[in-house]
Amino acid sequence: MRPSSPTDSALEVRSLAKRFGAGRGVEDVTLTVPAGSITAFIGANGAGKSTTFRCVLGLMRPDAGKVRLFGRPADAAARRRVGFLPEERGLAPNDRVRDAIVFHARLKGLARRDAARRAESLLARMGLGGRGSERIEALSKGNAQRVQLICALAHAPDLLILDEPMSGLDPVTQSDMLALFAEIRAAGGAILFSTHSMAAAEALCDRVVMLSGGRTVFEGPLAAAAERAAHGAVVVTTDPRALAEAAEGVGGEVRPMTVADGAGEIGESGARRWRVRLPAHVPHPALLRALSERGVPVLAFTPIRADLEGAFWDLARPSAAPAATVERAA
Amino acid sequence: MTPPVLLIAERELRAYVATASFWVALAIGPAALALALGLAALAARPAPPVVGVTAPTVAAERSAVTALTDAARLEGRAVRAVVGDRSAPSRLVVAESREGEQVSFVGEAPPLSPLGRELVARTVERDALAARLGLPAAPEQRSEPAPAAPDGHAAARFALMMMLWLTLTGSLGMLLQAVVRERANRALEGLLAAARPADVVFGKLVGVGAVSLLVLGAWLGSAVTLATLAPKDAGLAAAALGDLGDPLALARAGLIYILAFAFYGLLTISVGAAARDTAQAQNLSRPMFAVLLAAFFAGMATAGGASAATWLAIAPPFSPFVLLAMPPGALSPLAQLLALVSMGLGAVLCAIWAMRGLELGSRRRPADWVRELLAARPSPAAH
Numbered sequence: 001m002r003p004s005s006p007t008d009s010a011l012e013v014r015s016l017a018k019r020f021g022a023g024r025g026v027e028d029v030t031l032t033v034p035a036g037s038i039t040a041f042i043g044a045n046g047a048g049k050s051t052t053f054r055c056v057l058g059l060m061r062p063d064a065g066k067v068r069l070f071g072r073p074a075d076a077a078a079r080r081r082v083g084f085l086p087e088e089r090g091l092a093p094n095d096r097v098r099d100a101i102v103f104h105a106r107l108k109g110l111a112r113r114d115a116a117r118r119a120e121s122l123l124a125r126m127g128l129g130g131r132g133s134e135r136i137e138a139l140s141k142g143n144a145q146r147v148q149l150i151c152a153l154a155h156a157p158d159l160l161i162l163d164e165p166m167s168g169l170d171p172v173t174q175s176d177m178l179a180l181f182a183e184i185r186a187a188g189g190a191i192l193f194s195t196h197s198m199a200a201a202e203a204l205c206d207r208v209v210m211l212s213g214g215r216t217v218f219e220g221p222l223a224a225a226a227e228r229a230a231h232g233a234v235v236v237t238t239d240p241r242a243l244a245e246a247a248e249g250v251g252g253e254v255r256p257m258t259v260a261d262g263a264g265e266i267g268e269s270g271a272r273r274w275r276v277r278l279p280a281h282v283p284h285p286a287l288l289r290a291l292s293e294r295g296v297p298v299l300a301f302t303p304i305r306a307d308l309e310g311a312f313w314d315l316a317r318p319s320a321a322p323a324a325t326v327e328r329a330a
Numbered sequence: 331m332t333p334p335v336l337l338i339a340e341r342e343l344r345a346y347v348a349t350a351s352f353w354v355a356l357a358i359g360p361a362a363l364a365l366a367l368g369l370a371a372l373a374a375r376p377a378p379p380v381v382g383v384t385a386p387t388v389a390a391e392r393s394a395v396t397a398l399t400d401a402a403r404l405e406g407r408a409v410r411a412v413v414g415d416r417s418a419p420s421r422l423v424v425a426e427s428r429e430g431e432q433v434s435f436v437g438e439a440p441p442l443s444p445l446g447r448e449l450v451a452r453t454v455e456r457d458a459l460a461a462r463l464g465l466p467a468a469p470e471q472r473s474e475p476a477p478a479a480p481d482g483h484a485a486a487r488f489a490l491m492m493m494l495w496l497t498l499t500g501s502l503g504m505l506l507q508a509v510v511r512e513r514a515n516r517a518l519e520g521l522l523a524a525a526r527p528a529d530v531v532f533g534k535l536v537g538v539g540a541v542s543l544l545v546l547g548a549w550l551g552s553a554v555t556l557a558t559l560a561p562k563d564a565g566l567a568a569a570a571l572g573d574l575g576d577p578l579a580l581a582r583a584g585l586i587y588i589l590a591f592a593f594y595g596l597l598t599i600s601v602g603a604a605a606r607d608t609a610q611a612q613n614l615s616r617p618m619f620a621v622l623l624a625a626f627f628a629g630m631a632t633a634g635g636a637s638a639a640t641w642l643a644i645a646p647p648f649s650p651f652v653l654l655a656m657p658p659g660a661l662s663p664l665a666q667l668l669a670l671v672s673m674g675l676g677a678v679l680c681a682i683w684a685m686r687g688l689e690l691g692s693r694r695r696p697a698d699w700v701r702e703l704l705a706a707r708p709s710p711a712a713h
Contacts, residue, residue, distance in 0.1 A: 054519075057522075057523045058522075058523075059519060059522050059523060059689070060689065061689060076526065079523070080524075082523075084520065084523040084524075086516055086519045086520050086523070087516075090512070090515050090516035090517030090518065090519055090520050091517060091520075092345070092511075092512070092517055093515075094345060094348070095345075099344075103337060103341055104520070104524060106332060106337050107334050107337055107338075107521075107524040107525055108524055109331050111331070112332075148520075151520070
């Protein structure tokens, strides 16, 4: 069963809140996943992605907000049309591959024979044909994850919710999964997946929902997210004061980089990396010109184009200023 | 469509049946019972030969029986004297005559030496003479009291209680593992995305219960079979096994078992749902297992029908053991009914606790419970 038209929503979440104390949980999450689309759910660790998923799936009772699936209240019947891949893979290690898939499919309402047929078909599709009799514990991490995904897909759900589906997978398996997701979208299915891989999100998704501090800070098409991202450059210099003056001269600003981003002294010159953020209308050459005019000693200049990663840096990273309002693009 | 609760139960059952330890548990009970019965049969003394005794008076009968058993004892033998048994192969006949009582042995020779037979005859004559003269019976005439028949009822009740305790301790450990393992490796999350907490709770309960039932069935089945095969003189073990074959007693025990398993099983799932990992689950479950042990000893202590047993019987943790241990007539039907109802209510409370515990991130404080009850509003997600 598919939603009646591609414009229908497979999932609607409005003003969802779930608090655990000590500031954890989600405060105000709003998102829509249209049918026949793939939506990336992006946010830093602890932003509230998994909590949102759990509330949508009925694993947690939200404190406030509304969840609708396929245009109706999120009841047990509607949730039966949802497939879920949890972040921490939790198949019973002693189960045989085929048994695990059939069990999950039957839990979602498939008859035993249909479930077995579907299991064989998906195992073959995911390159695991002939391994149905093996125990889960005998599989590699990547293959176990494929089996987990098959379990989520086994009942042909109309909405697939995937919590970090790419984590820990090799590039080949990632590519296989992306191809499978594209097939599901082409067949009219909807996918909501959380990821820290901006490349995967850009390669696959139609829409983006960004979460920061338990709130939705952006929701809209992928292109609109990239447009909202400030661009800039990573500059290596020994004179940060002059760099800041040059950046401010063209309307930009200098931000320190974290250790994870490559902060720290480079060589013995005392040079450091700095991230320069530029307004959307200021091109990179304008910054280069300003640096040159002020005689800033530039050891390296790496442009940062306006993309999803830039948008994430601006909107969703934990140190970003809390958004007063949600940015929504049509 | 198969209900999720049955699918989860089937999965649990299959998971345990696939292990070697299950088959060991299945076989160990019947093997132990057969061994116990065999040892009891070997240890049992052969039945003493029967000697029928007939005499003209009750006093003469008593004198003959005592003389016969005493003579046999003096010769280091055993004999069973049955008054009035004229069909016994060996008979002792006392007849009145002008000279006094005449003792004769008819049929097969009794298990006595000629001297022993002479002793019996003279003793009977002497007693008859003493009675005629109005003298008291000779003080040296003593007969050992007959050994008490083995109390098969008490032994059967103890066996049922023991089996319940063994079944519970074994299956509760399995249940705890089933919940904690899935909670720790997050398999529970995937399961709860497809099934309600009630399905998970009762699926696990039924699945592990079926495993226990198979083991218990094998044990009881073998007990009933052995009861029919057991020789009648195999002592206490045979008497107990014979009592276990009573269908009514088994049906009553079955009902108690089901309620006991539901109560303790749901309590265990609650404990498992409240724990984050195996270590925490073990710590949390320790008091429960201590109560289980205390309940077993309480059952043993009340087996004689102590008055405090009535109160213990309606305390759910103690109810099953007290009900199984006490003689059926020691508790009034109302008290027994109350005990069963209290176990049922206890199980319902534990079920609610277990289902709440499986809701992720819903560690409610007592204040939250009160607030929820007062507000009594449905989940916002359901709108």
